[in-house]
Amino acid sequence: MNLLQGINPVTRILGLLLLTTPLMFTIDWVSATVVLAITVLMVPVCGLSYGRFFKRALPILIVAPLAGIPMALYGQAGGETYVEWGLVHVTELSLSLAWAVILRVLAIALPVVLLSADVDPTDLGDGLAQVLRLPERFVIGTVAALRMLTLLQDDLDAMRRSRRARGIADQGRIRYWFSLSFGLLVMSLRRAGKLATAMEARGFGGPRTRTWARESKLRSRDWAVMAVCVGIAAGALALAWATGDLRPVWAVR
Numbered sequence: 001m002n003l004l005q006g007i008n009p010v011t012r013i014l015g016l017l018l019l020t021t022p023l024m025f026t027i028d029w030v031s032a033t034v035v036l037a038i039t040v041l042m043v044p045v046c047g048l049s050y051g052r053f054f055k056r057a058l059p060i061l062i063v064a065p066l067a068g069i070p071m072a073l074y075g076q077a078g079g080e081t082y083v084e085w086g087l088v089h090v091t092e093l094s095l096s097l098a099w100a101v102i103l104r105v106l107a108i109a110l111p112v113v114l115l116s117a118d119v120d121p122t123d124l125g126d127g128l129a130q131v132l133r134l135p136e137r138f139v140i141g142t143v144a145a146l147r148m149l150t151l152l153q154d155d156l157d158a159m160r161r162s163r164r165a166r167g168i169a170d171q172g173r174i175r176y177w178f179s180l181s182f183g184l185l186v187m188s189l190r191r192a193g194k195l196a197t198a199m200e201a202r203g204f205g206g207p208r209t210r211t212w213a214r215e216s217k218l219r220s221r222d223w224a225v226m227a228v229c230v231g232i233a234a235g236a237l238a239l240a241w242a243t244g245d246l247r248p249v250w251a252v253r
Helices: 009-020 029-042 050-056 058-074 092-115 121-130 136-165 173-201 220-242
Strands: 081-085 088-091
Touching: 009 092, 009 121, 009 220, 029 092, 029 220, 050 058, 050 092, 058 088, 058 092, 081 092, 088 092, 121 136, 136 173
Parallel strands: none
Antiparallel strands: 081 088
């Protein structure tokens, strides 16, 4: 089951903006928890398994706790003091704010992981050009770049196998990964040059307006998805306000 199947990729972008932008103006654990809970609950009905979702979100889950460290050490003081040393002032309030910041980062980043899964670059390009009316050169360049990203892993695997076949895979780790990175950079530059030449030969750099093979527009399902995103954000903030935990960012020193 995938409720996002057939949804315009532009809808996913606009939905993310409508859902996450209001969360940037407040630091509280209630609204962030609501958005996180709904995001996790929606994973199975959005075409992802929990294993695949958390694998894609693993870097975010690792980095998010780091966002709360400065707030815990140097954030607004209040309540019981746990540690006080120089500029470091860890209190009950600073720890609460640090936890809220961590949840806020997850509440903003994890919906991106969910809604950006399985987006076709060509469909995204059609939507950016026809719905958002972005410049054609920018759109075509973006689609080409996304297509090329999928080849990086294949190039890396091929280079690792070739080095193993030549017997140079057991050298020092730093030197090994440096040589792989340099080789990958050279291959990427060569492919980019060939792609630019091919696109120019096909008229992608000309001033004339191009036609599109497929029509891209927002339908009723797309508007429904955006309405749900607005409703989730508004409901989360309303619940935080009702519980008295709503804390605007300008109220935090």
